[in-house]
Amino acid sequence: MDERRAHLHRATERGAYSLMTASELLRRMKEMRVLVVGDICLDRWCIYEPSLSEASRETGLPRTAVTRTETTPGAAGTVANNLRSLGVGDVAVLGLAADDGHGYELLKAMKSRGIRTDLLVKNSELPTFTYTKLINSETGVEDKSRVDFVFTQDIPVDVEDAVCEQLRKYGRDFDLICVSDQAETERGGIVTAATRDTLAELAGAGKLIWVDSRRRIEHFRSAVLKVNHQEASEARARCGNAPLSDILKTTEAPAMFVTHGGNGVQILNQAGETWLMTKRVVAPVDICGAGDSFTAGAACALAAGANHHAAARLGHLVASITIMKEGTGVAYPGELLEAEKAGE
Secondary structure, eight states, rough: OHHHHHHHHHHHTTTTTTTOHHHHHHHHHHOOOOEEEOOOOEEEEEEEGGGOOOBOOOOBBBBOOEEEEEEEEHHHHHHHHHHHTTTOOOEEEEEESSHHHHHHHHHHHHHHTBBBBBBOOESSSSSSOOEEEEETTTOOOBBBBOOEOOSSSSSOHHHHHHHHHHHHHGGGSSSSEEEOOOOOSSSOOOOOHHHHHHHHHHHTTOOOEEEEESOOGGOOOEEEEEEEEHHHOOOOOOOHTHHHHHHHHHHOOSEEEEEEGGOOEEEEEEEEEEEEEEOSSOOOOOOOOHHHHHHHHHHHHHHHOOHHHHHHHHHHHHHHHHTTSSSSSSOHHHHHHHHHHHTT
16 A cells, blocks of 8 residues: 555544545545546537527428537546546546447547546447537527437446456555446446446455445445435335335445435434534525535545545535536535635
8 A cells, every 4th residue: 555545544544534624625635546437428518599490491390500519527427527626636437438429529528627538448339328408598598308318228248347357457546436326227337236246345345435326225235325315215115115224234334325405414324323414505506416526525535534424514515516507517626615614
């Protein structure tokens, strides 16, 4: 273990930063190496001009005249983007890199933000999961149906094997692994049962793993778990309406964080259940990606040695900033310091 990582490890053992401030977190983030594993998609924000709409000569249907397009990494890419914006020194992603036009755009969007893409598993047959959002240039409002490029089949076994191999080979090199299990298919996307088993092996060896899963949180082992209140309710229903404390015990999770929007964060661990009461943000601009920004702040705080309550507080501070921005916004160090000073 190099001196930088040894220092982080010693700090965690003695609880020296359990009451961590935003300033302390930001300082330690510069030293961190974080791997984001999971479903990475491309968000395409297409601004269209209503005045340029005209009927197609072939179909008679009015066209949507897109005049400008912005691209951002989505899903697991949103977590990675938040980590880099907050100042994490080394952020890498592990997921699928499809060989198509949207894949090219996604790689470009991540590289331009300083996100490492060298661990991605390449495939020439699968498409890039893409969300295309149509924004009215006159109003700034997304007022047309999204055009999504989706893939609903199971990923090939060779892709699954390659993801697991990359995890085994490189996972131990990072201070923290954040898992983004966003696919809502039955089997999952990149994060399959085999991926979960590999993650459990790393967690069993002492690696800090943070998991955000929409539909399968109860299937992970020995990882810190994060869900929102709706996902928590659905997980309970899948487990015979068992209390969350039972799911915590069954999954052998060090902790579970359940976000309740402006109503606070529910924290479960071996000591029991506590709540972090938060100040409600008035008139948020866009809550899309709030959970990913919470993950970025809270998971890094844990990796730096913060206790569960302090980690939830710092995660909330990051999310309180991003929901005041359009799209999947990110928080910057100066904004985090200001939010803490303001007592958000």
